[in-house]
Amino acid sequence: MSTSLTPPRSIVIVGASLAGLRTAEALRTAGFAGSLTIVGDEPYLPYDRPPLSKDVLTAQDPAQFTALPLPDGLDARWQLGRPAVRLDPRARTVTLADGTRLPYDAVVIATGSTARTWPARRPPLPRGVFTLRGWQDAVALRAELAPGRKLAVIGAGFLGGEVAAAARARGLDVTLIESAAQPLERAVGTVAGGFVATMHREAGIDLRTHTTVSGFLATDDGRITGVRLSDHSELPVDAAVLALGAVPATGWLADSGLALEGGVHCDAYLRALLPDGTAVPGVVAAGDVTRVPHPLAGGAPVTLGHWTNAVEQAASAAHTLLHPDEPEPFSGIPSFWSDLHGARIRSVGLPGLADEARIAEHELVGERRLEVSYHKEGHLIGALTIGRTRRLAAYQRELQALGGAASPLAS
Amino acid sequence: MQITVDMNLCESHGQCVFAAPEVFSFDDEDYLVYDAAPSDALLDKAEKAAAVCPARAITVTPAPSTTDDTTAAR
Numbered sequence: 001m002s003t004s005l006t007p008p009r010s011i012v013i014v015g016a017s018l019a020g021l022r023t024a025e026a027l028r029t030a031g032f033a034g035s036l037t038i039v040g041d042e043p044y045l046p047y048d049r050p051p052l053s054k055d056v057l058t059a060q061d062p063a064q065f066t067a068l069p070l071p072d073g074l075d076a077r078w079q080l081g082r083p084a085v086r087l088d089p090r091a092r093t094v095t096l097a098d099g100t101r102l103p104y105d106a107v108v109i110a111t112g113s114t115a116r117t118w119p120a121r122r123p124p125l126p127r128g129v130f131t132l133r134g135w136q137d138a139v140a141l142r143a144e145l146a147p148g149r150k151l152a153v154i155g156a157g158f159l160g161g162e163v164a165a166a167a168r169a170r171g172l173d174v175t176l177i178e179s180a181a182q183p184l185e186r187a188v189g190t191v192a193g194g195f196v197a198t199m200h201r202e203a204g205i206d207l208r209t210h211t212t213v214s215g216f217l218a219t220d221d222g223r224i225t226g227v228r229l230s231d232h233s234e235l236p237v238d239a240a241v242l243a244l245g246a247v248p249a250t251g252w253l254a255d256s257g258l259a260l261e262g263g264v265h266c267d268a269y270l271r272a273l274l275p276d277g278t279a280v281p282g283v284v285a286a287g288d289v290t291r292v293p294h295p296l297a298g299g300a301p302v303t304l305g306h307w308t309n310a311v312e313q314a315a316s317a318a319h320t321l322l323h324p325d326e327p328e329p330f331s332g333i334p335s336f337w338s339d340l341h342g343a344r345i346r347s348v349g350l351p352g353l354a355d356e357a358r359i360a361e362h363e364l365v366g367e368r369r370l371e372v373s374y375h376k377e378g379h380l381i382g383a384l385t386i387g388r389t390r391r392l393a394a395y396q397r398e399l400q401a402l403g404g405a406a407s408p409l410a411s
Numbered sequence: 412m413q414i415t416v417d418m419n420l421c422e423s424h425g426q427c428v429f430a431a432p433e434v435f436s437f438d439d440e441d442y443l444v445y446d447a448a449p450s451d452a453l454l455d456k457a458e459k460a461a462a463v464c465p466a467r468a469i470t471v472t473p474a475p476s477t478t479d480d481t482t483a484a485r
């Protein structure tokens with residue numbers, strides 16, 4: 001059997017989406033000539049998710065927006081529509097739902113995350129309540145978006161905000177329900193959150209903050225007719241979207257022995273860890289499923305549901321697999337985008353960890369412009385702009401310099 | 412090397428500006444501007460920029476190898 005320091009000859013990637021595809025691509029680009037198998041539970045080749053809450057909901061022809069081109073020379077064996085149900089890191093096998101066992105020298109965990117749903121102990125959800133993570137979810141939701149219908153969007157984070165904006169643009173009556181004082185408050189603070197709240201309201205969305213949903217109303221045959229709110233009022237709706245955040249898709253790893261609290265725990269080289277903190281030979285992870293120490297967080301682990309993070313971690317994970325004796329720590333500066341009511345929201349760093357927000361520009365009338373920098377204990381930790389992408393690069397460079405100066409995170 | 416950006420695809424994400432600020436930047440209106448023929452010494456950075464562009468708008472064409480002279484380009 002190969003030791004952990006020999007580059008692998010056969011690699012299985014679990015998760016056939018952005019992180020999985022980009023890891024495969026990076027492996028081949030770096031000259032990996034062994035066998036490559038990519039397992040995915042969805043019946044599709046990799047596609048791009050960000051458009052699912054944007055153009056896919058609003059445009060005439062939704063399919064064109066999600067293309068994620070396959071590079072030439074990938075030479076991968078695709079196992080699509082076949083969920084992985086088990087990882088055995090000792091025997092080095094991945095088991096699929098139909099019992100097929102795939103042996104590997106190295107495995108890449110790239111199963112992303114799933115939409116958080118309603119607590120299971122509550123009554124079952126009526127028909128007409130949606131979550132949004134994959135293509136099929138988007139197609140089902142899109143079919144509900146007819147002008148004049150009433151939609152409740154529960155959760156005003158980035159995803160909920162985009163869905164609300166898309167539905168509003170399609171001419172629906174939209175109520176956006178948020179438990180906090182402002183949308184996005186925990187992610188980007190009250191100033192940016194308040195700015196976004198104004199954008200929603202000006203677009204004609206009924207934004208209810210400090211409000212939660214306590215239950216659903218339905219017809220006898222189980223179709224939603226309304227939502228019950230924490231102020232005891234009832235809101236009649238034709239459909240509802242749960243936008244409650246994402247949960248790392250680690251269920252299939254339950255008996256693998258890996259540390260899974262809040263995501264697949266990894267070291268700075270994207271090697272999966274046991275609960276005692278030692279790296280598991282031959283197992284790396286990339287993308288939304290990971291929990292990785294980050295220099296900007298002072299070496300504390302973070303889970304990021306960002307497109308760019310998946311792409312950058314994929315490159316690092318591939319490097320770790322092919323150069324086990326000289327891995328490089330992952331230190332990509334997080335960056336995120338969201339498109340809302342025609343405005344471009346862009347952020348870098350980890351604004352959610354800040355204890356102070358400094359406003360450099362705040363212009364709500366006419367051209368909407370916002371520039372906020374985020375600080376922790378006096379140090380820059382992130383920045384956000386709306387309609388001012390140009391200003392972001394300087395913050396990104398400063399963060400990179402800070403991150404690069406941080407001490408090594410893992411050995 | 413030659414760089415082209417399909418401005419119909421570009422959504423001003425700015426990832427390319429982070430990856431290769433020597434080549435890409437924004438004008439006052441947040442439209443992307445770029446150096447279409449940067450020095451070959453920037454090839455790695457330009458390819459990184461193309462890889463991180465969520466819109467896949469960037470095409471990098473390395474200079475033909477006969478004229479490839481990276482020391483001169485530095």
Ligand SMILES: Cc1cc2nc3c(=O)[nH]c(=O)nc-3n(C[C@H](O)[C@H](O)[C@H](O)COP(=O)(O)OP(=O)(O)OC[C@H]3O[C@@H](n4cnc5c(N)ncnc54)[C@H](O)[C@@H]3O)c2cc1C
Binds near residue numbers: 249
């Ligand atoms: C609607 C929506 C809008 C978004 N908008 C933005 C945005 O504007 N900006 C931004 O930066 N990011 C955005 N994101 C986040 C971005 O899409 C993710 O960060 C990215 O998709 C992560 O890629 P991934 O490969 O790690 O995970 P995923 O894309 O989630 O892929 C994981 C894949 O693994 C599969 N899988 C799961 N379990 C198993 C199993 N047991 N066996 C086999 N396969 C399995 C899943 O079905 C899926 O196909 C958005 C996401 C969504 C859902």
Ligand code: SF4
Binds near residue numbers: 428
């Ligand atoms: S990364 Fe792509 S989409 Fe973003 S600004 Fe650069 S070229 Fe445009």
